[in-house]
Amino acid sequence: MVSDLLSVICRIHLHVVSSGPTPHFLSSSIPTLHDTPYSYAVVMGRGGLANHHAGNNSFRILTASMKPEYARLPKEEKTDVSRRLLDMVHARGGKFLAKDSVSGLFYEVENKTARRKCSQALREENKEERAARKSRKVSEAQSEEDEDEEDEEEDGEGTI
DSSP states (O other), X not given: OHHHHHHHHHHHXXXXXXXXXXXXXXXXXXXXXXXXXXXXXXXXXXXXXXXHOHHHHHHHHXXXXXXXXXXXXXXXXXXXXXXXXXXXXXXXXXOEEEEOTTTOOEEEOOHHHHHHHHHXXXXXXXXXXXXXXXXXXXXXXXXXXXXXXXXXXXXXXXXX
């Protein structure tokens, strides 16, 4: 019953949005819904759509350019960087969209949720960063083993 009502409201709102500007009495109470995410949108979630969507690809490029700054800042200043990333997406005409599980339509998430997505993206490693970190770990472990072997050889030389 509730899902049927939501579906009707979504169809009405989608018709109103596609017919022209949203009336002011609808814009504050019902979010703008999209049947497909547009190219500048960042799709929330995981999987094929989020991984391959044009807006998410642009978002990853923006994120990568800001990661070095984010990494060297103290925790209390990192929120400002994630807000700036959010503002950059909005300045390009982008929005952060999530898919409604009942209607299958996309809606814009709150700024707080979008900023958290930005923060998470700035913290995450991409494939190249993960491979480099693992390679450094292996190199460090090998160096430690080599040092231990050298120490054992030095300790054993003077004993008869």
